[in-house]
Amino acid sequence: MRSIGRFELRTLIGQGSMGQVWQSWDTQLRRPAAIKIINPERLVEQANTISPEAIAARFCREAELGARFIHSGLPMLYDAELNGSPSDLYMVWELIVGQDLAQILKEAGGRLPINRALSFTAQITDTLACIHSDPVIHRDLKPSNIMVTEARKTKLLDFGVAAVYGSDYPRLTQDGQLLGTVAYMAPEQFIERGVIVPQTDLYALGCLLYEMFTGQPPFTGAPASVMDAHRTRIPTPARELRPDIPPDVDDLLMSLLAKETADRPASAHLVAERLAPYLTLPDLAQLATDNEGNQAADDPAALPAAPELLPAAIRIVQAQALFDAGHFGEALPIYNMLGRELAAPDDNPRQAAECRSKAAFCHLRLGNLPKALDEYTDLAGELIQETPPEDRLLLEVRSRVGLLLAANNRPGEALATFATIYPLLFQHLGQDDSLTNEVRTVFNRLNRLGVNIPRPTPAPMQRAAT
The missing domain is CATH 1.25.40.10 (Tetratricopeptide repeat domain)
Known part of the structure; x- marks a missing residue:
């Protein structure tokens, strides 16, 4: 059994282009943990395009960001080793027991119940509001980076390609380098030196919600075709594919998927505010029809009262x-x-x-x-x-x-x-x-x-x- 320091690496539970995550055991504190290391294959395969030093720098930045936030929607970073050669570096994370959203969608046949999709979206939105206030842009929001616990609480994973604003964090992205997952990337991510802003994550959030509602992201197909669609095509409104989606939610979803960042909601906080009324209603089916014939939507008493504002x-x-x-x-x-x-x-x-x-x-x-x-x-x-x-x-x-x-x-x-x-x-x-x-x-x-x-x-x- 392979070990790193006092940690036994027992089962490989996740692997991406840069890192591997192992279910591990802390032999000193006698508790489980998730150990993330740099993918050894990445160091060999990318040696001609990305230096080991650049990979290590991004790995270290992820650890710094992990230590920076304390939020219920983020796993806790216990420890890290950031000195030495790239093969010596590791992070010790809280082990999240559950399934990622990609697995949940697959088991559900692609679609989720409206209430559950909105609950997951609201939790992710709250987490984005936390990291955006720093401000940090995740840049790789996708189902496999969202863990869901048995209590249906979401955890946002992987800051490996996050963008950080501020003089203390130099730019690590190389010119022409495409970072993210094409199906969930905003149009500005396909432009060389495009400006990455919080609304970039909100576009990906829209892609996630669209998939939870309809069973697939807004655009599918070959990567080049999907990239072009993100830049030029308006997706089919989700409510045309699933009529039980409340009209106002569909409007919010389409605003998240706007091509221009200025046309998307100004912040994750505002998205959370627009979702809030639907999270407290017991039966969203009452809101599935247009307001013209919907007494529940016309009756102010049917919606939760707005909280009284402080002076x-x-x-x-x-x-x-x-x-x-x-x-x-x-x-x-x-x-x-x-x-x-x-x-x-x-x-x-x-x-x-x-x-x-x-x-x-x-x-x-x-x-x-x-x-x-x-x-x-x-x-x-x-x-x-x-x-x-x-x-x-x-x-x-x-x-x-x-x-x-x-x-x-x-x-x-x-x-x-x-x-x-x-x-x-x-x-x-x-x-x-x-x-x-x-x-x-x-x-x-x-x-x-x-x-x-x-x-x-x-x-x-x-x-x-x-």
Whole structure:
């Protein structure tokens, strides 16, 4: 029997392109564990395309991410050995007793009962909300990576190809490298250097729910055909294949499968909110028909009452605490709601604008740059009409617009924005302010690249009447 340290490797229970997972026994603590090692065959077969060092780096990153989260929907990492040659590395995980979702679907003939499919989806969504708030993108959500315990609790496995935002985590993906499982991959994953955001996981979540409802993912066939379908084809609505799906659930599912990230739900938290009413209803069949002929859907008493909200002042402090801790995925829905609530003239429009600015920054830190740019641009347009040019919030919002224009490959527009905003930053915030420094750094980089400021299109000349 093979051993690693104090662990006896007893049964191989899982194997992927990078790792092997063994049911093991801890001879010291006398308890079962799951030991993950680098697949020895991977080291040999991929030697010409991926170096052992790169494989080891991704393995170590997975261990770091495993240690970072404590959540009921994730297995617990007990220990790891991350030093030495790739063949010496291992992770010690909690052993999850149950079946993966792929096995469950196979035994069920492909489809699951509506209630069970929604229960599994809600649990996975809650887990995604946890990792996205860090923010970490899983990138390989699929049935074989979802374990289901005997108590029907889900556990999300395998952070081997996760994407991590932040300077402490260098990019490990090689150019042209396709990571994930084609049937569950979002369109942006097939684009070289495509931007991977939390909505990338939400697309895969939609593929999972579609399969649990209908018996197969949205697109099937040869990999090249499936890749093209993800980019160009609209899947058949699940409700056409299974009429007992509630209309609102089908709408949510199709929004998860939108081609553009901006058209998908803004966060896993919002998906969870839309699923919540269906998790408490005893008979989803009552909601299977359109609202026109459905008394249960028309009767507010048939749906669970919304929980009473805490006062806005308390929720602002809650959101700020989440924001300061870097839990941007959790702070975002609170700031969105506060921004809408406080916008009325007789309430607190200034505080609403501050919440909207924080929500836009959450989008930025979660990797949804186009959405962040849209939010900041809209807010800047409103603030310019109401506040003096030197207002701190307006300066920050206009600066973020310029920085995001540069990040979204619109350097000319970014340069034009910086040309008007930088003197105000220097005069009113000072040359050493962090925002002034950030704008100055990008401004100078664009100047060195020789970017030209776009000239406004002249108005057409009109001939004078004679």
